[in-house]
Amino acid sequence: MxxxxxxxxxxxxxxxxxxxxxxxxxxxxxxxxxxxxxxxxxxxxxxxxxxxxxxxxxxxxxxxxxxxxxxxxxxxxxxxxxxxxxxxxxxxxxxxxxxxxxxxxxxxxxxxxxxxxxxxxxxxxxxxxxxxxxxxxxxxxxxxxxxxxxxxxxxxxxxxxxxTDALQGGFAADYAFNGLKKKNVFVVDDKQTYGAGLAKIFKEQFTSLGGKAVGTDHVNTGDKDFGSLVTKIKAAKADIVYYGGQYDESQLITKQLKEAGVKIPLFGGDGMFTPTYIETAGATAEGDLVTSVGVPVxxxxxxxxxxxxxxxxxxxxxxxxxxxxxxxxxxxxxxxxxxxxxxxxxxxxxxxxxxxxxxxxxxxxxxxxxxxxxxFDEFGDTGNKQLTVYQVKSGKWEAVKTGTYTG
The missing domain is CATH 3.40.50.2300 (Response regulator)
Known part of the structure; x- marks a missing residue:
């Protein structure tokens, strides 16, 4: 029905x-x-x-x-x-x-x-x-x-x-590599159209800048236990995790990752950008990052x-x-x-x-x-190309960079 x-x-x-x-x-x-x-x-x-x-x-x-x-x-x-x-x-x-x-x-x-x-x-x-x-x-x-x-x-x-993710993924990769000075990323996605596509673009752009993808993996929407994923990330010695998907899974991934002693940030796209992510992950969300469309409303x-x-x-x-x-x-x-x-x-x-x-x-x-x-342009895409990186600081999403990405 x-x-x-x-x-x-x-x-x-x-x-x-x-x-x-x-x-x-x-x-x-x-x-x-x-x-x-x-x-x-x-x-x-x-x-x-x-x-x-x-x-x-x-x-x-x-x-x-x-x-x-x-x-x-x-x-x-x-x-x-x-x-x-x-x-x-x-x-x-x-x-x-x-x-x-x-x-x-x-x-x-x-x-x-x-x-x-x-x-x-x-x-x-x-x-x-x-x-x-x-x-x-x-x-x-x-x-x-x-x-x-x-x-x-x-x-x-x-x-x-x-x-689009063509801009969002590149914007995130540039910030991770040049802004955060991260060199080794572990890339995870939820196999969905949005998540897999965004993760792929991030990985391509991050490695083109000189970074290294030290591991990749996939999860299913609705998963709750990410123990095996945490083990893989820990063994890969990544200094950042990039997640393509929604907040439902990523809020649990970051919680289980930090509780296992892997104190590295989780970075994702606009599908993670909601207060619910922080509410569920609690203190373990501190330092995590997302990109989202536009400027802070x-x-x-x-x-x-x-x-x-x-x-x-x-x-x-x-x-x-x-x-x-x-x-x-x-x-x-x-x-x-x-x-x-x-x-x-x-x-x-x-x-x-x-x-x-x-x-x-x-x-x-x-x-x-x-x-x-x-x-809208000839493809139906918005003329507003602004993007923002947000980071969890003191339990809230705080804008740390706003701009555009030209590739």
Missing amino acids: LILTSVLTTGALTLTACGSRDDSGKSGSGDGDTTTLTIGVDAPLSGENSATGLGIQYGAQIAVDDANKKNTVPGVKFKLLALDDKAQPATGQQNATALVGDKSVVGVVGPLNSGVAQSMQQVFESANLVEISPSNTNPELTQGKNWQTDKKRPYKTYFRTAT DTLPAAKEFIATYKAKGYKGDYGTYGGYSYDAATAIINAVKAAKAANGDKLPTGDDLRSKVVEEVGKSDFEGITGKVS
Whole structure:
């Protein structure tokens, strides 16, 4: 079964499709001349990765609420429909099919995981339904399987507000080698699209700088006992561990590593960047590092109101990782609806025509979001290439370097 999570204050799941308006143009919702459109969200809202998944859900919810409050698109009211993919590609594909089938849905924010995105892209493409991920970083999603030698955009309906692992992995490798002066790395990944891809890029860049990969290994998502991995890392005499994957496993790896007397930092990507990692690993997380997209959201003046609202609402999850990028993704969809309406004689296009126009207008996005300028290149990748290295200091993630990576 699909788990449908409504984040509306009314708790209602009744959706008014743009095609259900009567001949006068009024919606069937009793809102006068208002048409109700839905923005879908797909993310892990329970189980593994849910801390960051909930941040995506509520980031989009705040954007929807702001648009309705400001009457961003006159005559249109937006509502959110959030579906739980449990970080599972098969469930994500089912959710994509459900969202496509709901004719009121004009765009989708998500998913969190790159592997889930791979299962959804074709479904959205076939229906001309725009999808904007605030967190997917695998380069193949926008630039194709041969992205390193022959970039080709596979799906015109897919966009993202997060930069790619091609930059994140290199940025991390440069900091590990030149910033931390580490020479011997043990590389681990969780065999998933995101984790394996990121670990591979880090290893390639680290060794190209002159570092040495003294060992590699893989773990399974859901694993709890990493005793054998710890033994291998200890025997390899690594001075740093790089992990490609999510916080669920890495928070246990670092804990078991340090408790076994291996006092070296664990470095990972944005999938580890959440307070939950520190809460679970405790004092053993001290000194560990991650890279994440953009600059620290808490330092962005434009995000202050967003953060205040998130906290005031008591929303669960972590807004700091992708919440701001989810807000901007939802805003890009809302702005596209506004532009499509304006280009159609100030009348909202209907049915499939609306979806197609929204895809087109999202590609033209050029506005100041709460995370910085929002725009997309010819592949659907964000124009915001900023990255930040964070380190656990005194029990909190602290930014230690922000910049861009050119390779």
